[in-house]
Amino acid sequence: MTVNDTKTPGTDPAPRGQGQSTTRLGDRVFSNLSKGSGIALLVIMAAIAVFLAIRAVVAIRANEGNFLTTFAWDANGDPPHFGIAVLLFGTVVSSVIAMVIAVPVAVGIALFLSHYAPRRLATPIGYLVDLLAAVPSIIYGLWGALYLVPRLTGTYDWLDDVLGWTGVFAYDGSPARSLMTVGILLAVMILPIITSVTREVFQQTPKAHQEAALALGATRWEVIRVTVLPFGRSGVISASMLGLGRALGETMAVATVLSPSFLINASVLESGGGTFAQNIASQFKEAGSMGRDALIASGLVLFLLTLLVNGAARLIIARRKEYSGANA
């Protein structure tokens, strides 16, 4: 690291002569400007945490219920009475459903793009997958609420017939505005990010490993199983966590599709429950001053949750990069 310090402008062996001072001035101004904007980004991150925390403390102090375990959201009442238990449950459950659906499919698509698709088609197909990411979330929400919801009741009836005895998949025939539907929609939305990261890792699999496997007579699938998947495992994990971060914080698709309530429904197919982001968006217009503080408190929990998940994902990627960089 110390060797690289010579790159900072202050220690540049600038030529003595005319124009030296202006050169140095320009360099100093520019490097400080760029450094300043980098620091500004850090300050924004810190400010987000600090300002949310300030309002959250106000709300939690005034709260009559237990912030973590109360099954209600009456933040405008006097005294205010609210808790995030239902939101935490709904957020986690819908995200887990999304992950269960999206991760295998995304790994499949990534393999398709890196090892199966005809090479000439791989790039345009990659664009198509990226287009999935470009569609605004509110349009997913509109599509989910007006197209997907009415078409899922049949499937849910069938799930109820087969797995209804578990209780988790019980279904009463009401409109399918449930955590399961949200999970399916979220799965579609996080598919592209998981795919693109996973695909990049798969493409970095050393050619020598793959060719060695081929030379031993392995089929294409065996090549993938013994070289690509072990090599890409950490990449798949971190990509999935990035997707999870997305799913946790998604607002509009959930707000349009879910029919929320402040009771936990044991069945994921029936309406009820809520998520952090959805609750903020739906309650905001009716919220008074204390109501807003309470919403911000729940937003702080969401922020910390996504920070944790994303940070962990990035750390895994970074460690992997160093590791593979050392090998290269």
Place this chain on the structure above:
Amino acid sequence: MSQTSHTTVKSAPAAADVRPKTLRPPRLPRWSLAALLLGSAAVGVAAGLLGGLESRAQWGLIAALVFVVARFALTSAVEGRRQAVDRLAATLVWASFVLAMLPLASLLWETVSRGGPGVDWYFLTHSMNGVLSWQDGGGIYHALLGTVQQVALASVLAIPVGLLTAVYLVEYGRGRLAKAITFFVDVMTGIPSIVAGLFVLSLWIMMLDLGYSGFAGALALSILMMPIVVRSTEEMLKLVPGELREASLALGIPKWRTILKVVLPTAIGGITTGVMLALARIAGETAPIILLVFGNNMINANVFEGAQSSLPLYVYEQWAYGTEAAYDRAWAAALVLIALVMILNLVARGIARWKAPKTGR
């Protein structure tokens, strides 16, 4: 896995003339794939018709299952188990791709077919002022105006900071600070948009008491945009060959002028692409707009004062009204929004492709 797929070992003692003519293991003929596809499709349709299944999705599902099972059984019988597993994996990989394309195709089709009839010149040039939720008519002019203003303002705020940060990370940054910035920029890309909205809400509206405005929304959008700009610009600057920098520095040109006149122009194509993708991303954001811009049925051209509207918010509002006329408007506005985002995306890709040979090595 331990047993080989060759049949020679087994068949050799039985009769000498059964030995395969070539050393290659037996393979299914090429047309078997097409035959299987057609066959399983036929089975699916037949089962659907005979079983009286209403949903076409069920027909497809039956056909797909029949295809997977039949292909596995057939390959396993003729070519051996290892080949069969290989084929199965290939089928599943292709299936996952098709599965991902279904929602995209359906979503685009629904938006175009339901929104298409509603988009005309009147729709684009009128606001919702005085139009009740169940009435026909009304338009998106106010929302379009709001989106353009907010996105423009957000990019004015975010692009300089993003560019300079990327320059710092690539050209100057070493040591702990650069590492911290890289890490937090990555984490920042994952901030839920609603959290960015809440932050501006607590700072701008609740603490400074400055009221709802397009500008407040633009502040939140710029927070979402900055990390995307930093990441994409950083990638592009890293692609600029070191020789170019060295050549410029060797001519005695100061570092800051080298960056401005040599490094940035070389990477400008990729940088533009990244910026436009970021624009496309924030143009569709709804959550912070709900919290900060609030929504307005009338035209408010002043982005710095008073509630505005925006396209995504308009879609959400119309959906929430729940009447047929409002649904039509929601789909039509969704179509305009999707068209806007897609155009930004396509132009971005176009620029990337057009400029690619100059930046890539």
